[in-house]
Amino acid sequence: MMSFSKRVAQVEEYYFSKKLKEVNQLISEGKPIINMGIGSPDLPPHPSIVEALYKSASLSKSHGYQNYQGIPALRKSFADFYSRFYQVSLLPQEEILPLMGSKEGIMHISMTFLNEGDEVLIPDPGYPTYTSVTKLLGASSLFYSLKAENNWHPEFNELEKLDLSKVKIMWTNYPHMPTGAKADLDLFQKLIDFGKKHDIIIAHDNPYSFILEDNPKSIFQIEGAKDIALELNSLSKTSNMAGWRVGMLSGKPEWIQAITKVKSNMDSGMFLGIQQGAIAALGLGEDWYKQLNQIYSKRRKLVWELVEKLGMSCEKNTSGMFVWAKLPDGQNSVQFVDSLLYTYHIFVTPGQVFGKEGEGYVRFSLCVNETAIQEAIRRI
Incomplete structure (x- = not known):
């Protein structure tokens, strides 16, 4: 009898995929929902980005298959961007791989390096896709706790106590999602040292480095980081291009070449107009x-x-496009979110979605205009 694969049974539908169906149903019923749950920028891209797309789309030659590694001008623009803002030197042809959003890069990296039975270090709380991709590939998730008292940074003494013999990849993400915790170069140095000591790839996911951050950072600012690290980046947040699906992966040439083998079997290149728009975005000052x-x-x-009106507290020295708020002791995050949705028609994200260490917290998105936030305050 026809049946689904085992991997499908190991993962659940993405939380927002399920919950937004309910939210949209409430909207269709006329409920005045204020959606503060999703990190999808509501602001437009710079006009030059749209103009670059328009000009390219108007040319007949723009509509064919494109290079799997992106056009040379796009790779050079990413390299120039890293040089200008992070003071990091990347080889455009060998160390950069444009992606259709950095989310697909999580899958590409995992498919390139993981076999069934391998283990992956995943932050808790952290981006749920790290876990779901690991499960889909038959690898095992080894969660490492991030706690408020340590500024949501890894406890390296605790990591050293683990059996790391089967660990291939360590996912890390600063500015951190969902907490907004910042990283300094000292933390990046510790991550690189840890990766080298245990021969673990440090996969740094870096889409929030410009949002409410005066000093954007890359893990490649650490000397020797390319020996053991990969870095994902994205235009979704920094350029208001979430729906365009433009990201990039950087790392040493042999790793980028291997990951390209996977990617080239999964898509047929990025639309040229989108690449031209990305070039315009990367050139913004x-x-x-x-x-x-x-x-x-x-x-x-x-x-x-x-x-504050809701009786919660939050850390204010943060970056990124979210506010991570602590509930009063004893309150369940999912129950709180549902109560807020049904009583006040305000949707936020329960911290439990991001891992067990996220319980007792909720996440507010900043992708909502001031008028809507003021209305939410008025309702409370």
């Missing part, structure tokens, strides 16, 4: 990010006010 962060800063102050 500091003024773009300052303007963006002025908007997010105003929104964040309002969300802090909303958090």
Whole structure:
């Protein structure tokens, strides 16, 4: 009899895929839902980005298959971007792989390096896709706890106590999602030293480095990081291009070449117009990010006010496009989120989605305009 694969039984439908069906149903019933759960930028891209797409799409030659590694101009633009903002030197042809969003890069990296039975270090709380991809490939998740008292940084003394003999990859992500915790170069140095000591790939997911952050950082600012690390980056948040699906992966040439083998069997290249738009985005100057962060800063102050009205607390020295708020002791995050949704028609994300260490917290997105946040405050 026809049956599904074992891997499908090991994963659940993505939380937002399920929950948004319910939210959309409430909207269709006329409920005035304020959606503060999703990190999808509501602001438009810079006009030059849209113009670059338009010009390219108007040319007949733009509509064929494209190179699996992106056009040379796009790879060079990523390299120039890293040089300009992170002071990191990358070889455009050998050390950069453009992606259709960095989320697919999580799958490509995992498929390249993992066999069944291998283990993966995954932050808790952390991005749920790290876990689901690991399960889909038949590998095992080895969660490492991040706690508020350690600024949501890894406890390396605790990591050293684990049996790391089967660990191939360690996922890490700073500025951290969902907590917004920042990293300094000392933390990156510890991660690189840990990876080299135990021969574990340090896979750094870096899509939030410009959001409410005055000093963007890359793990490749650490000398020798390319020996053991890979870094994902994205235009989704920094350029308001989430739906365009443009990201990149950087690392040493032999690893990028191996990952390209996987990618080339899964897609047929990125639409040329999108690549041209990405080139325009990568060429934007500091003024773009300052303007963006002025908007997010105003929104964040309002969300802090909303958090206080709800009887919660939050850390304010954070980056990224979320506010991570602590519930009063004893409250369940899923129950709180449902109560907020059904009573006040405000949707936020329960911390439990991001791991057991996320229980007792909820996440507010800053991808909501000031008027909507003020309305949420008024409702409370």
